[in-house]
Amino acid sequence: MFNKKSSLFPKKGRPQEKVLRELKERGSEDIRWQEGRSFAYIYQADKQLDNFVRQAYLHYMKENPVNPGAFPGLKQMAREVVNMAGQLFHLPKGGSGTFTSGGSESIFLAVLAARNRFQKIKPEKQAEIVLPSTAHPSFHKAAHYFGMKIRISPVNRSFQASAQAMQALITENTALLVASAPSFPHGMVDPIAEIGQVAAQHHIPLHVDACVGGFVLPFLKRGGVQVPDFDFAVEGVSSLSADLHKYGYAAKGASLVFFRETALRRKSFFAFTDWPGGLYGSTHITGSRSGGAIAAAWALMQHLGLEGYTRLAMQAWEARQKILSGLAKFPELYVLGQPQLTLFALASDQIDMYELADELSAMGWYIERQQAPPSLHFNITATHKKVAANFLQDLEKALEKTRKKNGSSFRQTLSERLLTGLHWLLPEKLFAKLRHQLVGLLPENSPQKPSAPLYGMTEPLKKTGNLEELIKDFLE
Template sequence: MTRFNFNGRKTLPSRGQAWSELQEAMSDLRSGDADWRHGRTPLHVYYAGEDVLDVARQAYAMFISENALAPAAFPSLKRMQDDIIDISLSLLGGSDDAGGTMTSGGTESIMLAVRSAHRAFRERRPQARPHLLLPTSAHPAYDKAADLMGLEVVRVPIGVDYRACADILAQHINEDTMMIVASAPSLPFGTIDPIADIGRLALERGVWLHVDACIGGFLAPHVAKFMSGLPRFDLSVPGVRSLSADLHKFGYTAKGASVILYADAEDQEHQYFEYFDWPKGIYRTETLTGTRPGGAVAAAWAVMHYLGEAGYRALAQRVMHIRDRYIEGIDRIPGLHLLGKPDLSVIAFASDRYDIHDVGDAMEARGWYISRLSNPAALHMTVTPGHDQGVDDYLSDLERSIPQSDRPALRSQSRTVVTY
């Protein structure tokens, strides 16, 4: 049997190795990974059960070699992408004028929205130095997009309820503001920003509003079927120009799947890239990447059809029920409190009595993979259907991880938190 050396800089093996050996080696490698199957991981994996995973896996494998860059060669993938966009638009308030594109993930969807907003802005004000106006809670993918496109970013505080605040945003809009972002929900706090208010502001001031529904896009429409009072956030809200929603999160499909949607398909035209002066002819792409995995498209199409509305609703009910169990359990532990009022399944909790990051360390020592916030210091998680296996153990370990004597929470505030 071939021995695998995982130390030092690797070179290509001189001879090929048997799959059985490789599989064993990879299983060994994986032994130190976070345990998402049993609800011990607070983010990164959205596990809806072996059956869903199996559908995604088989569909991915069926189209593993096909390239979604080439609709002429693979009309199957074009058909599937068109279906995925139609379904997404029907779930997320798209009218007959709306349009969209499938992408590789939230970051790419966001970059395309920024590119479209920038090009639309430049048509109106070619000499300006445009900026993006972001609440502090918005995902850093906007800063990444701005960095790549040479744009400025203005970050403004959120309200005491951990939501973006239309009045604060209004104070910072000027003629160079090319885009405002609102989240549904934000990753740190799980709150949906007041998108109707921000949409009104965007219309009044003529600014592009992008809704980041990367987390909530494929969860909220199903939650809204059985829970009243969820804030409106989709393309039907006046003022919303574009919206990103990740299929590889609460769409439960394989990684590499998201959508960027536009309330008006004409806005989508800005996102395309065309190059004409190439010996091979016109090069035209709709997204940032060239070659795109057919497997990611096929898996998304298959999982959406496998689950259907009833399947997604049942999973949404499960998620919200598990979330409530976490919230009740956290509320029962003296000294802990939730940050804000989470609308969906992302929760963050802090303490005025303990160093919450010490509590996180103690949880890690008990084998949990822990997600943290640095400011304010808090522990954090995105609840998924897979967490039903972990909720009771998590809460009892959390209780045991609370220090016996009270200690000031100050040290946590300055601790560097590396999440990614």
């Protein structure tokens, strides 16, 4: 399908229609999200709404909010989006927010502000973050970039953070506490009120990561679903991230970060005055970016209003209920914890979940694999309401096939033992070569590629300290 020639810079250009046709073909092996067959990466309501978002995005695609003064219309739209969402999250007077390119950037800015606040007080110490084991990896990434140390707090049997366990990890160097609303892996909202109390007692900022839940929790509540408080209404919450490009159904490149006190946000700003190119100031990690994401988010919020968002949240909720009640038919499967929103993880003590995922992938569904314990991750969005029954039928078929593959756990044990044995036997260089070969097992080129063999090997690789290197081999 791929035209190998086009990886060479063409000497002569090609007609636009031909290029566009080929560009479209390039997506033919992608996950089939347009049909509602992906439970990851894509947040979709319906085609008509997507087209509206696309139009708004294209209108401001070339504009560059890196200099808001040059595009006052975009600046005003970003400000309005921040204000509208600020009301949703009970941001008090004196607080402020920033429109960012995604959850990771929102988290980076919150972590940076907390680190800079800490460094001002204790410049000679290394700042630390206390977070639950279920917190998103972008906090670890931020700590890696900003030279901070992470202290990981275990979660309870329901995969929820424990305020007590987090308190026990606080030291004189703690610069930030983190809680999720909800955590991505299990859809569990951490006990924000309790963690907020700990934060307030110790005068440490608390960041609530509502990247995935921020634009569904308030609307489920409006729709009559009981959900916990998670935002600035809770004492002790000092910053919060919420992604418009997740349950806000906006175009990718749209997230918000809020600070209870504007003075804390300011600590994430950057200014440089000695550049011959002029005076430089930045509120973001990114530099140039498209204005499209701001325009699309603004347009969608104006179009849907609180009522429209509530309708979409309840549509996703109905799909979630339909799938969860359908799962009751399969006694070997169970949901981890007691997820309160529209995302959850499915596990089993009897069958190999990675084999099950591979069977579903072969049928055209896309589901994320998780670990500790092996589980499958479901992000239910409004579009899944129409495919829920279909999915349950396919799940039944996939389960039947997986049950028949009883040999897989034996195979897995064998491959684990083999790998551990090889690690002891082979010189380091040779083992690195073998690890490099394993990269071929990663699903780079096709979402349909089986992942069970790879996941069978992660434990021994982790034990021998080779898993991180395998991931970097893959990235390379």
